[in-house]
Structure formats: C-alpha cells, structure tokens
Amino acid sequence: MPLSSLLQDNRVKAWLLLSPTILYLAVFIAYPIIDSFRIAFVKNGSISFEAVDFLLYSPLSEFWSALKYTFLLAILVIPTETLLALTAVILLFKRFRGRDAVIYVLVMPLALSDLAAGLIWYSMLTGKGFLNKLLLNMGLISDPIIFFGYENRWLTFLAVYLAEVWRSTAIVFVILFAGAQLINKEVFEAAEVFGASFYVKLRHILIPMIKPSLQAALLIRTLFAFQVFAVVWILAGRDIPVLAGEAYYSIVELHKYDVAALYAIVIALLSASIGVVYIRVFRETLLR
C-alpha cells in the first residue's frame, strides 16, 4: 500500500520517469566531462596547472596557431557551404526531370567518412596525382603544382578548405532542403497570384520560413567545425595545426594525456559558447 501510494505521488512519478535520462546523462555526458577535468588538472592527488603552462608557454606547443587555424577554417568554410547549400535548395525547389538524381549526387559526400574524404583529396592533389596529371597532359602547366608541405601551406589551406566545403555542404543542404519541403505550397501560390518577384519570394517567404532549419544547420556545422580533424590531418599533417589534431598528437605522440584533455575542454567550451550565441541571436531575430 505505501509503495502504491508513493507511486501515486506525481513528483515521485516524475523523478522515476526522468531517472533513466538522468542516469544516461550522468554516465555518458557528466562523467566524461568531470573526468577530463580531472585528467587535465589533477596530478598525484593535487591540483596542477602543468598542462596549462605547457599549452600556453611551452615552445613545443602549437596551441595559438591551432586556435587561429581552427577559427580561420570555420570562418571561411561555414559561410561558403551555407551559401552553396542555399543556392542548391533554391535551384532544386521546383520539380524537374532528374531532380532526384541531382539530389543524390549532392548528398553523396555524406556517405563518406572524413578520413576517406581527406585521402581522396590528397590522392587527387598530390604532386603525381590526378589533377596535376590532367593539367600537365593538357599542357596548362609545365611543372606539377605542389599543394602540400610546410612551404606551400597556404595552398594546403586552400586544399583543406575545398575538401571541407565539399564534404560538409551535403549536411547543410540536407537540413535546409528538409526545411524547405515543409513550407506550405499555398504560400507560394498566393505570392504568385499577387505577382511577387523571385527576390521577394526568396526574401520574404523562403528564407524566413527555413530559418529554424538554418539555425539547426549552422549550429551543427559550427560545432563540427571546432572538431575538424581527419581532413586536415591527412592533407596538412601539423603544417596547419588545428585543435582536435593537437589533442590527438598530444596523446599518440607525446603521451601527454593532461594536455589532450585540456584541448578537449577548450574545444567543448568553444562549442558550447558558440552554441549559446547562435541560439540567442536566432531567438532575437525570430521574435522580432
């Protein structure tokens, strides 16, 4: 009887129903976060800032350039791919023959791991690769273009930029396209009746109505942008250091678990704060 009356209590019930979720969050989210703080800041049972010192001041640390390149990539890649994806959505808005085939091709990179994408671009752009052979055979160049290596790291950066845009435009496109599909066709029909131009339809119907999808796409892409790793690692090694690559290098080559944990924390904090900014900005513009 007491048990059943306890179960009748709504608050008890609520907690019971919530408990699996809470446990899940505790085991898979909270525990790893707390543990990475422990790895980064606790040494032999006391607080230590050794990892922070290494990160900020050691001549062997590439933290600042990793931060710089990670941001630079995000700032360049995200707007490009958003514009590309938006253009694709507009072009594919009307039904036409072969539209499905075009969509499949556009979405293809989604099926590839980023490591595979990196390898494909590497073998395409390398000195003896496909692109150089093509250009040489066409007589456009006399010496192969070397995209990779420290001396050519701005060309490498270009290659990373291209590969990243190619690889991740697909996910933005999928999200935006799904959002666009949900717009009621009658709205457009009404606009047609009133003789709205293409620009007016774009500015006042399509873009406002896919804003929630745009927010989701930008959020996901920005978070992923701070984890950018495999493509850069394959194409540039540490010539272009990025945060996730440095975390990997710290563990695998330097065996510095504390430094790697610190990198993970930096990535997490950056992602979280950017996420908050996005949500704020979008909420304000949506409510206006």
Place this chain on the structure above:
Amino acid sequence: MSSRRSLRRGEATSRYLLVGAAIVVVIILLALGYYFYSQGAAETTTGPLTGEAGEGAETTPETTTSPAATETPGEVTLIWASTQLVPPTEQQFVKEELLPPFTQETGIKVEFIGMSYGDLNVRLQSEMESGKVTISLIADLHGGLDLYASKGWLEDLSKFGALEGREFPQVLEDYSRLYGIKAYVPWLTATYVFVVNKEAFKYLPPGLSEEDVITGSEKWTYDALLEWAKNIEAATGQKPLGFPAGPKGLFHRFLHGYLYPSFTGAQVKNFDSPEAVQMWSYLKELWNYVHPQSTVYEAMAAPLLNGEVLIAWDHTARIKDAIVQKPDEFVVVPAPAGPKGRGYILVIVGLAIPKNAPHQDAAWKLIEYLTRPEVQSLILEKVGFFPAVSGVSEKLPEGPLKVLAQGVGNQLNTPDSLVALIPSLGEKGGDFRNTYREAFKAIVLEGKDPQQVLPELKQYLLSLFQATGASLPPPDE
C-alpha cells in the same frame, strides 16, 4: 460506467507498465554504472602500488599462476616476456611457426607473453621485490635491458659460456656488456637507411661513384649528398630527396641519430655546440633539394614507388614495400658520413634472463635456438627484423630481402660507424622527439637563428633526462 472503469484500469496498468519499465532501465543502468565504478576502483587500488596507473595489472596474476599450477613434474614451461613481436600477426608467427620446432626438439614448452615497455618494467619490479620470479626470459630493446641491468635484475650470461658456431658484430658484443656483466645476447636489429632509385645514379657528382654510395666509402659524405641532389635538380628540375617529416613520420630519428652524431659526435650533449649550428645550416641548404611534401610524408615507400622522390631515408620496415614491389629499381645504401663519423641508429633487441629466474638452463637453450642463423633469417622474412648474428644476409636468396639485408649489413660494416642508440625515456620519449622536431621547424622551416633556438631547447632536453634518471644514449658518454 463499466467501460469508463475499464478504461481507467487500462490507463492505470499502462502507467504501471511505464513505471515498471523505468525501474528496469534504472536497474540496468545502475548495474552498468557499478561495473564501471568497480573497474575504476580496481584501477585506483593497483595504481599507487605499481606507479603506472595499473596498466598491465590485469594480465599479471592469471598468466603467472596458471602454467605453474598445471605443470607436471619433468615437464618444463618457460615464460618468455617480450616487448617485441607484440602485434597480433607477429605473436601468431611466434606461437605457430617460431616456437613449435623448439618444443619438438627439446620438449620445453614456451609461453610467449607480449607486453608493453611499461608493463614489463612493472612486472619485473614486482617479481624482484616479492622474490618470486616467474619470467625465465626477456626480450627487450637495449634501453630497457640497460635499465634492468643497472638495477641488478639480470643474470650474468657469461656463466653459460659461448654460443657455438655464431658470430656477433663487435658493436653488438660491446653494447651487450653492461655494468660489468654480459647482460644480454643480441637477438634482432633494425635500423634506418637511405634508399636510392637507380635512376639517380645517372646524376652522380664527379668524384663519387655508385660503388662509393653502395658500400659507404669515405667519399660518401653529407657534402656529397648535397652535391648529388643539386646535380639531380639541375638536370631534371625535380627536388630529389625525401624525408618522412609528417607528424607520424620518423624524421626526428634522422635528426638525433644521424645528423647530430655525424656532425657533433653526440646525440644530446652537443645540442647547441658550434658544430651543431654548422649542421643546421647544412640542413637548411640541403632542404632546398628536399621535396616540399616531405612535411606531410609519414612513410617513404609510396613517394619512392610513385617517383616523387629519388633518394629517401626511413626505417627499414617503412620502405620495405618499395623494395618488395620493385627490387630491381631500388638499392639500399648506408647513411652518408659527416665530419665526426657515420652516425646511424641501431635498434637492438636482446635476450636476457632475470636474476633468480626459474628454468635458466632451458632459457639458455631457447636463446641458443633463437640466435641460429636459419631462425634469424626466418624472422627477417616473416617480421622484417634484421639478424644480430653475422653472415645471415649472404645466405639469403636473391630478391628484395637480400637487397634490404645487404644495405643494412653494409651500413653496419662501415669502418667509421658511429652507432647511436635510442634513449629509453619512457613516457618522456615523446618530448624528446618533439624537441628535435621543434628545432627543425624553427630553424629550417621558419628560418630562425639556431643560436637563438638551441640553448633553450637544450635545457628542456636535459631536463627530460634528469626527470627520468636515464643516462645519455650512446655515443654521448
């Protein structure tokens, strides 16, 4: 009325079902949580004891007690702990091909246990402290065996006498005597070599012959390498040299084990000497003829095979592919010599018997078996480690393995050899490598003044040796 009641009852049962399901999920998650917690607890209890976060703790108890318990009188089972041949395919080779003939011949059973450097250290330490030694034979790198010998954990192998009918190169004989005892028997070697595409011999500079390069004569110097590279670039427009300077490449070994000894006579202690400054300006000039993609290369087999580079340096295991695929196009040659000699790294794997180990005579028989020339060439063929006994490579059949083994042998037999050993810094090994990498990046890639860069890095380098208590690696003494 009744329908409403049954409806409510249905609602109630579904609610109970929901709560019940929630409880089941909670129990499962609690069990999972407890499992992880207890694992964590086990880790922390073994941690302080072993001092190494309990990494190898789980393998220790079972594997040591079970063979002893099942052993019948008259039947010997040796425990052979090794930090080498640990990857699954190599362990399979050891268990299925290397050891069965020995057991057939002697009746001695061998249990091969592959473990990490840290694990072996921890296990030996606990066995020495408890006085209950179970390991009869160790296979480890020179650095590790040096450490164990310094602690008095190894038997003096001279009490077993000499191994009949085999000869070890003098370098290996010398290094295996540590702290006044014959600490180990050299078993396997590995090294890093230059590989030359035979095409490149067309552009040799005057005064340097193909023979000089292949045998490693005194004319085969770093200056000659520079002249040669210049010639190739002038003739073909191609930057001919290649180094694995990508983040997972082994280029740091070239810096500390080849250039530094050749130019300064030491790996560490002359890190910022005037000779070192000279060496860096040499490398800066040489780098004009190095393929710019080198900072992304991880292994040199692919760039050699696709013709991106004509002359490359790398670990033997990482260029093996090029030679196996096109044995007629490539030749393996010794490293060039510098002002102080021909510096190169020799990785030595030795076999040692722990102090007070059980079944020592059986262990010695296993050492005798493992150092037989035919066993050594089987290991070369199957896992790519080079022999430690002389005269094996001459007996190999023509083919890629012979090309490799001859190059390695030629390097080992050059009279101006200056053998460098990799220091055993344990966890700090990464920092050691990175220091040389950083110097390279700052001086050669970013063009900073070596006199500005080197002194600070030297302090850091020395602090690594102080922190671990390791001695400076040969040839530094």
